[in-house]
Amino acid sequence: MSWFVNLYRSTIGKKIIMAVTGLIGIGFVLVHMLGNLQVFIGQDKFDAYAAMLHGPLAEVVWGLRIVLIVAVVLHVLMAWQLTQRARAARPVDYRMREPQVSTWASRTMRWGGVLLLVFIVFHILHFTVGVIDPAHAFHETDALGRHDIYGDVVASFRIWWVSAFYIVAMIFLGLHLFHGAWSSLRTLGVAHPSAHPLKRRISAAIAIIVWLGFTLVPLGVIAGIVH
Template sequence: MNWLLRGLRSSVGLKFVMAVTGLLLFGFVLAHLAGNLQIFAGADQLNGYAKSLQDLGPLLWVARGGLLAIFVLHVGTGVMLARRNRAARGTPYAVQKAIDSTHASRAMVSTGVVVMIFVVYHLMHFTLGVGIRPEFHDWTDPQGRHDVYSMVVAGFQQLPIALFYIVSMLGLGVHLSHGLASMFQSLGWNQPKYRSFTRLLGIGITAVIILGNISMPVAAQFGLIELPEWNPLVNGGN
């Protein structure tokens, strides 16, 4: 615990914590995307996958707790670093460097806020089933499993919801591409000989995440994924 407190006092330590927590969150987003893309394999596949996660029971709660702790550390160190950046801006040293890093850190703060708003909305929508079409959250499939497939498709068939997800994913994309570049730097993976590789890697992974996430609301809007025949909305009502 002491090492953590000591680390949190220095900017290098803060950047390291940001980089490591960013890397872990990034891993979550990739794994979550891989899970969600099973929507294209149909309701049975996605609902089975969601059930296998639910069946983890207490382990799922441990993972959720870990994810929350990582998220809080990431946002907390981000706020501390942004404050330090702002305070340092008043000092005369390395003016040009400060201007460059100001642009990058402003982009990180503003897109970070977009991602935070998205996560709160997203948890209310799909995990808690409050506020945003909560009636879609209560459906079950013919096997009695939580009908995650119908919940997601019906949600994304609503144009304002689909647009909200698409715009948020663009914000997430900017956050990830800047974040990955500074993560490579903080972890010392940006030596000149690797720089073009890490840059390409960052752009490539970010593109996969944005396009993968956007593909789901877009597919629902264009009728490429549709509600299954057992869904109550299929035979009238909305």
């Protein structure tokens, strides 16, 4: 196992852990987004989907949750350790350093990541656990006696600051993926060599799809399409 310890201790090893856990996260958000979009089909479909996740698929969901929790913990821990290392690597900063090609997305990975972590905690407490219940709708049931997550979504996103927080967080999620999806493949050394390595069409597509897919839900509620 000493090889694993060596990998864990090296900067590249830590980046590889970040890349793998990040890709797990990308896979998750894509599936989560597709699930969310069922809100546009209607209350019955959406509540049935939620009931399926908590009923017949409960064990599978718990398995995935454990994978995701481990991934998030490792991702944040590696980010913290590497950030400390980068800070230490330049004890005296420049008076002036002009970024030349780095994207705004890449430069907001750290603080954007912190915002996303806060968002994830809020989001779980809001829609999964119901500890934060701004619309007082978490414990409602629908006509079939199922947990009425559809009603909770509609009621929550009608509150302006809830919608605003979700929409802003999704902008940062899109930015995070725009850099992360592209850089993780390079960190893993599987990116195809390119004459223009900074170009990233696939990452841009993933970022836009994820951002738009998630943002459509609060926008749909605000616009009255989902009611």
